[in-house]
Amino acid sequence: KQWYQRRVPITAGGSPANFLDVGGSVQESQVEKAFNLLTRDPAVKAIFVNIFGGIVDCKVIATGIINACNKTGLELPLVVRLKGSNMEAARKLLGESGLDMKAYDEFDDAAGAVVKFVN
Numbered sequence: 698k699q700w701y702q703r704r705v706p707i708t709a710g711g712s713p714a715n716f717l718d719v720g721g722s723v724q725e726s727q728v729e730k731a732f733n734l735l736t737r738d739p740a741v742k743a744i745f746v747n748i749f750g751g752i753v754d755c756k757v758i759a760t761g762i763i764n765a766c767n768k769t770g771l772e773l774p775l776v777v778r779l780k781g782s783n784m785e786a787a788r789k790l791l792g793e794s795g796l797d798m799k800a801y802d803e804f805d806d807a808a809g810a811v812v813k814f815v816n
Contacts, residue, residue, distance in 0.1 A: 714740035721752035728761025729768060736769050742815040743774040747804060748781060755779040755787035763794045774814035775799070778807040 719727055735741050748758050758779065766775070775798040779787050791800060801807035 714738060714742065719753075719758075723753060723757060723761075725757055725761040725764060728758055729765040732762070732765035732769055732771065736771065736773065741773065743776065743811050744771075745807060745811040746775070746777045746779075747807065748779045749804070751781050754782050756783040756790065759787035759790040763790065763796065766794075766796050766798075771796075774811070776801065776807050776811040776814070778802070778804055 719731055732744070735744055746758070746762060748755055762775075762777065765771070775796065777791060777798055777800045779791075779800070780802070788800060791798065799807075799810055801810060
């Protein structure tokens with residue numbers, strides 16, 4: 698699965714600068730730490746959050762994204778794809794957050810969008 702996730706942005710015309718797997722037991726604070734790491738890397742031109750699965754609570758990820766963006770003052774393009782536990786609640790949170798981000802249901806669409814942002 699990780700190979701596919703790294704490969705699709707490449708086939709969409711991009712090249713990942715960083716790949717971070719937060720794991721199934723991720724907490725909001727870990728999402729914030731991940732954003733802090735990514736925003737310090739000068740090679741990162743956009744952030745693509747892809748969550749797929751039943752173990753990860755998408756609402757936790759969404760809250761972490763909102764907190765991280767607010768704390769870091771994120772200026773990079775942000776593309777999010779959430780599928781799994783609590784995805785509807787997560788999408789609602791992100792939609793109501795006021796963040797400048799794009800959300801997609803399909804991985805290929807999201808990967809293509811993030812590549813367009815940086816090219």
